[in-house]
Amino acid sequence: MKEKLIEAAKKARHLAYAPYSNFPVGAALMGENGKIYMGGNIENAAFSLCNCAERTVLFKAYSEGEKRYAALAVAAKTDQPVSPCGACRQVMAELCEPDMPVFLTNGKGEAYETTVSKLLPYAFSRKDLNNG
Numbered sequence: 001m002k003e004k005l006i007e008a009a010k011k012a013r014h015l016a017y018a019p020y021s022n023f024p025v026g027a028a029l030m031g032e033n034g035k036i037y038m039g040g041n042i043e044n045a046a047f048s049l050c051n052c053a054e055r056t057v058l059f060k061a062y063s064e065g066e067k068r069y070a071a072l073a074v075a076a077k078t079d080q081p082v083s084p085c086g087a088c089r090q091v092m093a094e095l096c097e098p099d100m101p102v103f104l105t106n107g108k109g110e111a112y113e114t115t116v117s118k119l120l121p122y123a124f125s126r127k128d129l130n131n132g
């Protein structure tokens with residue numbers, strides 16, 4: 001499952017629209033029944049509207065009705081396995097189980113295996129909203 005998902009994340013780099021950074025990132029998300037969703041980062045001339053590959057694929061899957069996930073893989077041509085930004089970590093914390101595996105790769109055969117809660121410990125979440 002891990003290798004298959006990482007391969008899909010590498011392929012998903014071709015789905016990116018990254019004319020400003022020239023830094024295409026691919027993400028692949030496996031739904032609870034094994035279906036794989038793929039997404040890339042989608043940039044915009046108004047830079048603050050750029051959307052990372054991780055959020056693209058999560059929003060894509062969720063809005064297709066796939067609401068529970070087995071794992072996420074992310075691929076970019078980085079030195080170290082790519083590190084998801086804070087916004088994506090927050091979205092993962094909202095939509096995925098805390099112990100869901102996340103595979104981060106640089107496409108050179110190096111991969112880190114981590115989890116949603118390790119990427120964002122003490123995440124702000126919907127339960128915090130009840131304590132205000």
Ligand SMILES: O=c1ccn([C@H]2C[C@H](O)[C@@H](CO)O2)c(=O)[nH]1
Binds near residue numbers: 018021023042082
């Ligand atoms: O984990 C990451 C890190 C960066 N990017 C995108 C955002 C922007 O389009 C480009 C450069 O930061 O890469 C992702 O999609 N995922």
Ligand SMILES: [Zn+2]
Binds near residue numbers: 053088
């Ligand atoms: Zn991000």
